[in-house]
Amino acid sequence: MSFFSFIKDVGEKILGLASAAEINAADLKKDLDALGLDTKDLTVELDGDNVVLKGTAKDQETLEKAVLEVGNKLGIAGVKTDGVKVASAGEESRFYEVKKGDTLWKIAEECYGKGKGAQYNVIFEANTPMLKHPDKIFPGQKLRIPAL
Template sequence: MSIFDFVKSVGKKLGIGDDEPPAADQLKKELESHKLGTEKVDVDVQGDKVVLKGEVKDQSAFEKAVIAVGNTLGVSKVEASELKVASAPAKEPVFHTVKKGDNLWKIAEAQYGKGKGAKYTLIFEANKPMLTDPDKIYPGQVLRIPELSD
């Protein structure tokens, strides 16, 4: 569960270069802007890989921290083996990389099963505040997929 892959050439642009990874302080500022409870998280950039270390409050914050920095232009990998969850051991997250033609309804059906497209709202809510509109997803973006609680 330590390294997660992202598409380096897509995502939010933080720096001034086109394909250069952003600086650690830029990523930390971006992470903190989402108010996820990541105050105790350190960010290190090693080439196009970002290493997250420290502690987050829960599994949701863990997953959101990974996608918040991973969905940044110039980042191809996020290592989170030293990122701990305060309330319990971190579980293996489920992520989905958006493909051309995807929408949240299709993703929900692919992840949860046929006829469960209406569960797209769970995926949207699970990716707030990074997602601000369910119709604004893009190919290469990585989304967290929450478990269904039947």
């Protein structure tokens, strides 16, 4: 992993901020840590409209979730992870950008194959705690798609 691009004008606002222009690294780190992903050994920096993650992630899943959490914020164009070490390596997930009209069922069918829509729960679980409900996805959002 090294750089992930996101749609800068699409994403969730950080609570308490009036606009994307007000984003700062401390608010992103606070938001990331609030998920309970054990990201205490990751630091968050801003380089223009890109987030730079540094430090150590406990595993591949935690790193991927951290990337998605900070990247799916309004005003963020990319996430750099060159400065992150993964303590417990694992298989990298693929990422999927939600399109208008997508549902987790449709995404599961597209990614896992026809007749595999019921596997949408795998995608939902792979994206919690960032996703609070399977029906709450939006166009432009990026999701983790783990292997079955």
